[in-house]
Amino acid sequence: MRRVAVTGLGTVNPLANHVAGFWDMVLSGASGIGPITQFDTSAFKVHFGGEVRNLNVESWLDLKTVRRVDRFVLLALCAGKEAMDDSGIDMSRENPFRCGVIVGSGVGGLNEFEEQHSKYRDKGPDRISPFVIPKMIPNAASGNVSIQFGMKGVNTAVSTACASAAHALTDAMRAIRFGYADVMLAGGAESTITPMGLGGFISAKALSSRNDSPKTASRPFDKDRDGFVLSEGAGLLVLEEWERAKKRGAKIYAEILGAGCTADAYHITSPCGDGEGAGMAMQLALADAGVCPQDIDYINAHGTSTLIGDEAETVAIKRVFGEHAKSIPVSSTKSMIGHTLGASGGIEAIVCSMSLYHRKIHPTINLVTADPACDLDYVPNRSRDLAVRRVISNSFGFGGHNACIVFGAAS
DSSP: OOOEEEEEEEEEOSSOSSHHHHHHHHHHTOOOOEEOOSSOOTTSSOOEEBOOOSOOOTTTSOHHHHHTSOHHHHHHHHHHHHHHHHHTOOGGGSOGGGEEEEEEOSSOOHHHHHHHHHHHHHHOGGGSOTTHHHHHSTTHHHHHHHHHHTOOSOEEEEOOGGGHHHHHHHHHHHHHHTTSOSEEEEEEEEOOOSHHHHHHHHHTTOBOOOTTOGGGTOOTTBTTOOOBOBBOEEEEEEEEEHHHHHHTTOOOOEEEEEEEEEEOOSOSSSOOTTOHHHHHHHHHHHHHHTOOGGGOOEEEOOOOOOHHHHHHHHHHHHHHHGGGGGGSBEEOTHHHHOBOGGGHHHHHHHHHHHHHHHTEEOOBTTOOSBBTTBOSBOOBSSOEEOOOOEEEEEEEETTTEEEEEEEEEOO
16 A cells, blocks of 8 residues: 655645745744625624735736636635645656646635626626636636646545545545555635625624634634634645655655544534544544554644534544543644635644644644633643654534544654
């Protein structure tokens, strides 16, 4: 069975538009949350979110492409470019049919859907753009990324809500492991800070309403948490067959050791409180990686800052790790960037890779008041130096989708 190396990283998110800046910001415990500027939120009960700011694509992407893709695809293209540049792979020297793309998105082109619906409502059906369908379909990111980089191999799209990117990485890892590809560009992208996206989550009572203090609104595992913060972003990674990466002298951040996927089969939006499905996903990931619970040095939690979700994840971790759970550092990237939905697993995979490469773990910020139901070591408010060797990343999504990935140090 072939090993899988992580050789390229790329992200745009509320903290930064490149990996180096993002890593510095998460280690410092910064927050990327602020007032929403993409539309007027005065009629809404929530006025803040995690926006990608100062996105510069005109310097390398032609204007025609920019106009013909939804914002979530632009985010994917930006993250993909950084990841490919970082990997040092020259596609002109590659067999393109051995290089593939899998980009997950929980929603797809919501911006385009809303814009074209407004045109239909105000001006009639003849004014609907011919690009509306190719712009809004969830596979538009995978398709456009493959076109941009000339990658003609395995190409699919995953849409499993907030587990989308983790499922995409799992599928990409397996494509390399079982010989269907040598290089995969995979992860997730999402952009749902729109009137319908914001309004829908408000109506579902899923969002924090801390309008007076946006930067402290995302507070996973804190007793006073009141919902997640809606955000946008993308995180893509270059995965590569291990021996090939070593032979060409690639910089290897980490190794994907294994993954596990399950379903709660319980409720369309709420996780099962007993942690059975999430716990089994972690157990399957450990078994796939060939490691035992005591081998895990760090857990990058799904940690959304919801009342039910954070408690259910804590239960699941205890279910799998037993007494060892108390000694494993657990932290939530979402405390700093909010919830990027289908992109979150990709961005958090980058965090795991950087943690292994730099031997540091970032904090869970805004953790002020302990919750008796959430009683693990959540790395409150300050990063740590830690010689991590194996880490696990959790992603759980609406629909009861659970996906967990085990990463190992490259050396």
